[in-house]
Amino acid sequence: xxxxxxxxxxxxxxxxxxxxxxxxxxxxxxxxxxxxxxxxxxxxxxxxxxxxxxxxxxxxxxxxxxxxxxxxxxx
Numbered sequence: 001x002x003x004x005x006x007x008x009x010x011x012x013x014x015x016x017x018x019x020x021x022x023x024x025x026x027x028x029x030x031x032x033x034x035x036x037x038x039x040x041x042x043x044x045x046x047x048x049x050x051x052x053x054x055x056x057x058x059x060x061x062x063x064x065x066x067x068x069x070x071x072x073x074x075x
Contacts, residue, residue: 003072003074010036027039027055031058032058036057037057037060038054038055038056038057039053039054039055039057040053041055042067049066051066051067053065
């Protein structure tokens with residue numbers, strides 16, 4: 001994930017979100033606090049599947065990708 005952050009010039013890191021609450025509300029609130037309008041969010045389910053959400057917050061479109069393979073810059 002650090003390699004992805006290195007590729008984005010104005011990225012801001014934040015800690016984990018509480019997944020018990022509604023996911024969209026937590027992401028929108030975090031973006032509002034950090035003054036950003038684009039989001040990349042990683043969601044892990046059952047330590048098996050990894051999904052990457054990309055969205056324009058708060059009202060824009062969003063898309064969800066299923067991540068299968070990860071290659072780092074160190075290769």
